[in-house]
Amino acid sequence: DAGVIQSPRHEVTEMGQEVTLRCKPISGHDYLFWYRQTMMRGLELLIYFNNNVPIDDSGMPEDRFSAKMPNASFSTLKIQPSEPRDSAVYFCASSRGQGSSYEQYFGPGTRLTVT
Amino acid sequence: GDSVTQMEGPVTLSEEAFLTINCTYTATGYPSLFWYVQYPGEGLQLLLKATKADDKGSNKGFEATYRKETTSFHLEKGSVQVSDSAVYFCALSGPLMNRDDKIIFGKGTRLHILP
Numbered sequence: 590d591a592g593v594i595q596s597p598r599h600e601v602t603e604m605g606q607e608v609t610l611r612c613k614p615i616s617g618h619d620y621l622f623w624y625r626q627t628m629m630r631g632l633e634l635l636i637y638f639n640n641n642v643p644i645d646d647s648g649m650p651e652d653r654f655s656a657k658m659p660n661a662s663f664s665t666l667k668i669q670p671s672e673p674r675d676s677a678v679y680f681c682a683s684s685r686g687q688g689s690s691y692e693q694y695f696g697p698g699t700r701l702t703v704t
Numbered sequence: 705g706d707s708v709t710q711m712e713g714p715v716t717l718s719e720e721a722f723l724t725i726n727c728t729y730t731a732t733g734y735p736s737l738f739w740y741v742q743y744p745g746e747g748l749q750l751l752l753k754a755t756k757a758d759d760k761g762s763n764k765g766f767e768a769t770y771r772k773e774t775t776s777f778h779l780e781k782g783s784v785q786v787s788d789s790a791v792y793f794c795a796l797s798g799p800l801m802n803r804d805d806k807i808i809f810g811k812g813t814r815l816h817i818l819p
Contacts, residue, residue: 688798
């Protein structure tokens with residue numbers, strides 16, 4: 590298996606622009622997670638899906654952020670409009686289940702820089 | 705709420721030195737505990753886990769023992785290698801088989817091993 594695939598690996602954009610991050614989970618995994626990593630706040634869970642349905646989006650910072658999972662093999666995280674404080678590394682992870690019995694597999698991340 | 709506190713880095717050691725990275729947690733009930741590792745340019749990977757008190761998780765020469773009396777899960781390795789240079793995250797989740805619990809990560813400790 591190729592593992593969790595994220596694109597792009599690096600994104601540089603100007604404040605006010607729309608940014609779309611993409612994720613392909615591991616085939617057969619029912620759960621998909623979006624995390625954000627910054628020096629100040631560490632690793633934060635933004636939202637997660639079960640069987641393509643958003644279960645908990647309480648970590649999404651504000652309405653500028655939205656996430657979709659139109660099918661079992663693809664998810665997007667969109668920021669519109671982007672702001673400099675959104676600069677971070679965004680990780681997608683997937684697992685067969687939720688809870689401590691199931692390992693989460695992380696993608697390599699997308700490093701976002703908003704100028 | 706539940707939380708994880710781990711020692712701040714960076715930690716710099718010479719090759720073959722003994723490693724300890726401290727981690728303590730605050731949680732209700734009996735959480736499961738994890739160590740994840742993030743190598744440069746990659747996503748997080750599960751290193752080891754323990755699901756009940758006095759359990760010892762081990763992998764790749766690393767060990768950690770779930771100590772409920774001290775609410776700790778310190779990571780140790782007897783002889784580190786340059787290839788162990790990475791960021792290490794302590795994390796917790798709900799008790800085993802509880803499907804609704806998210807993983808809560810510490811802020812990470814950067815480890816740098818000198819040849």
